[in-house]
Amino acid sequence: MMQIQAYQFIKYDNQTSIEHIEKVNNTGAVLCFDFEDGIINPLNNDVCSKVKEAAREQFNRLYSIIHDAGILTKIGIRLNNCYTADFEKDLVAIRGKTFDSILLPKIERPEDIHLIIEMLNAYAVGYKDIMPIVESKIGFENLESILQSNQKFCKIAFGHCDYNLNIGAYPFFHQDSWEYWKWIAVFISKIEKYGVSLISSPYLNLKDEGFFCAMLDYIASKSKHFNGQFTLTIRQSELCQSRITTTENFKNHLENKNMISADIKIALDLVEEFKRHNKSKGLTKTNSRFISLQEYIASLNLANDDRLINEMCFVGGCFPVQHNIVFEDLFHQKLKRKLENKFNTRLNVNIIRYELFSTLIGKIETLAKQKQLNLIVFHVRPEPYLRRIKLLYKYIDDQGKLKWSFNLPSFNLLKSEKFDMLISRRIFDFNIKQRQSLFHSFLISCNYILGRLIRNEHYALKSYWAIIDNVIDFCEKNKIKLIILGPNRRNNNCLEPSLCKDLDLYISKRLKNQHYICGYERGINSTKMNQENGIHVTQAYHDLISEKLYNKIVHEKLLSLLN
Structure with a gap:
């Protein structure tokens, strides 16, 4: 050792x-x-x-x-x-x-x-x-x-x-x-x-x-x-x-600790605990932990913050917690700072991550009982859609073992809707994975093509629209404003850009009075929207989506904002 x-x-x-x-x-x-x-x-x-x-x-x-x-x-x-x-x-x-x-x-x-x-x-x-x-x-x-x-x-x-x-x-x-x-x-x-x-x-x-x-x-x-x-x-x-x-x-x-916004009670409890145990020093020792001076100050600031509170929920995947973009540079934090600096408001950001369609509405309902949500931003993710298109699906079972299965929705054989990838812990890596080899990319293309031949894409589009329709219905019933953010242009494989575009067009054409933001961006000049692996987006994409959300929220008056 x-x-x-x-x-x-x-x-x-x-x-x-x-x-x-x-x-x-x-x-x-x-x-x-x-x-x-x-x-x-x-x-x-x-x-x-x-x-x-x-x-x-x-x-x-x-x-x-x-x-x-x-x-x-x-x-x-x-x-x-x-x-x-x-x-x-x-x-x-x-x-x-x-x-x-x-x-x-x-x-x-x-x-x-x-x-x-x-x-x-x-x-x-x-x-x-x-x-x-x-x-x-x-x-x-x-x-x-x-x-x-x-x-x-x-x-x-x-x-x-x-x-x-x-x-x-x-x-x-x-x-x-x-x-x-x-x-x-x-x-x-x-x-x-x-x-x-x-x-x-x-x-x-x-x-x-x-x-x-x-x-x-x-x-x-x-x-x-x-x-x-x-x-x-x-x-x-x-x-x-x-x-x-x-x-x-x-x-x-390790956990993502930015999923649910903190309420004032948490801050008040920490302030009280700090004062109760403090010995006239900057660092307070309780029975189980130290509380730093800085966290005490932050708690005091939150407890005394009397600005109007807006609760926003972003429903998505890895985008709002992306592993190689630091917290303060994520799109929702840039949006939060811009709105709070411009208007007399406090924007609380809550995050729901989803892989399975079957559990999504339940997650939203649970959060809505905890928070008085003003706005939901629903991200149409490429990944669940692409996984459903493939003929052959790779997944990790409940025992953590790597398995393969056919995607045959016509025969109710769909492992992508049975095993939640969010439960399988991802090993954190400091390095950004590089793009797959040409041969591996060719195999993935074959997998997509074979899946499309048996109409898996048709099923994937219909099932995605069904869950979006449920989200729209939930928001209308509960008087929650809704923004649909379209899929990003994933390009880990030569077929993925066109598949993502198909998804973007399919969803956007079916929306009636809902607020839609196109997330399909190719990049401008030398500004890349995807990282080298073609899966994760760049800082420029986070900046772009932050700006698009800000403009939509302000122009359509989707939150209570006071100058």
């Missing part, structure tokens, strides 16, 4: 003893003292300056004790943002001292690091490593330029709580979500080109040690990309050094 370097944020005050320091040090962790977010009183802003000044004094006391005792230890420190008044006060406190690691928060541009290095040199502060922490959308977008101008750092960190707050995500996406690991995938795709490694963000759930250990095993297996783990307790630091290796892939426990 590979050990992982822990970087433990330690709790320290005037009661902290050398014995406590030694306990942390015995785990092999770098002792990280915090001058930033952890050192404030979130319930009394008026005393924050005094709290930070007291923390600097206690740090100097402990630094002297450690050195006087001759303890061999690695000391790290997180400074305040370099553009705040507290930053220079931090430098005065650490003047002439030497550190294993200096953590640089809120880094957004290469110039930030350059400024900090100059200031550290001016105050004769020594260090082995400096570690930029990216915590905002601006920093995330500038990651490449930060790495290109590498100024003597080989480690970098991602502050996921600050990032959640910055992009307006709620509830926050932590390590148990696919959304978090999409961010990490982007980090890895960039840092590996520059020989920089990532320090994994703190895990706040104290109760689930099994998941934490499985995640550590994953990090250890990716030693080229990861170089350590931030920890919050001695127990977590110990697990970084010694733990029971698990054979279970931690990704099996």
Whole structure:
């Protein structure tokens, strides 16, 4: 089992003893003292300056004790943002001292690091490593330029709580979500080109040690990309050094956490829990977890948000949760930001994913009982339609075994409507799959052609229209506005573009008074709408659909929008 370097944020005050320091040090962790977010009183802003000044004094006391005792230890420190008044006060406190690691928060541009290095040199502060922490959308977008101008750092960190707050995500996406690991995938795709490694963000759930250990095993297996783990307790630091290796892939426990919009009660409960357990620190420890200052602030903001609420539901497949587009760049988040910035409204986005037609209406009915839906956007997906056309269908059964079956709807033999692909967990991959070989593509074409010869396409079109008709009927009965979003132009195979066009025309011609948005787009000039594999769409397609939805909603007055 590979050990992982822990970087433990330690709790320290005037009661902290050398014995406590030694306990942390015995785990092999770098002792990280915090001058930033952890050192404030979130319930009394008026005393924050005094709290930070007291923390600097206690740090100097402990630094002297450690050195006087001759303890061999690695000391790290997180400074305040370099553009705040507290930053220079931090430098005065650490003047002439030497550190294993200096953590640089809120880094957004290469110039930030350059400024900090100059200031550290001016105050004769020594260090082995400096570690930029990216915590905002601006920093995330500038990651490449930060790495290109590498100024003597080989480690970098991602502050996921600050990032959640910055992009307006709620509830926050932590390590148990696919959304978090999409961010990490982007980090890895960039840092590996520059020989920089990532320090994994703190895990706040104290109760689930099994998941934490499985995640550590994953990090250890990716030693080229990861170089350590931030920890919050001695127990977590110990697990970084010694733990029971698990054979279970931690990704099996990941979920899309953006499916149902959060209501105010969730925010109010978190605010109350934070206040009840808070000890005048930025990080609150409850019986089972830590609650970050950032999630508390986000909860407080939501609880105090008195804007008009519109509930929208997007019914689709992988498009609204696409695995290689980060959460904040998905079409519905771009739509949400644009509507909320333009109008005095809060748009709550709910997502229903479907594969089976037989269970779709039930899913919509269930959500409609939980949320007072104002608008449903129904995406006509190419995938269920294409699967029904094929003569030979490949699927995964209830035991997880790969099987083959004939698609013969005339004989009621249709496995595509029996086994839900959404239940079979997809293994997350950082890489975009490439297009199939020509021979494999030829076999798929034959499969489509043979299916069409026995009229599978006719059945697929009729069954798709039947489910859309049911959705229309449901929305009319429940007075919910409806937008039908047509299929995208999938081109993983030479026949798929024409098949998708057939589906688009079949559905659009049968709609009467419904709002329809054509999703069939070939791309303009060099702007591609599909990724290399011909299955997943590009960022440009997300941007386009966001704009089309915005225009339809505003021009047709499909939501209650106040200027």
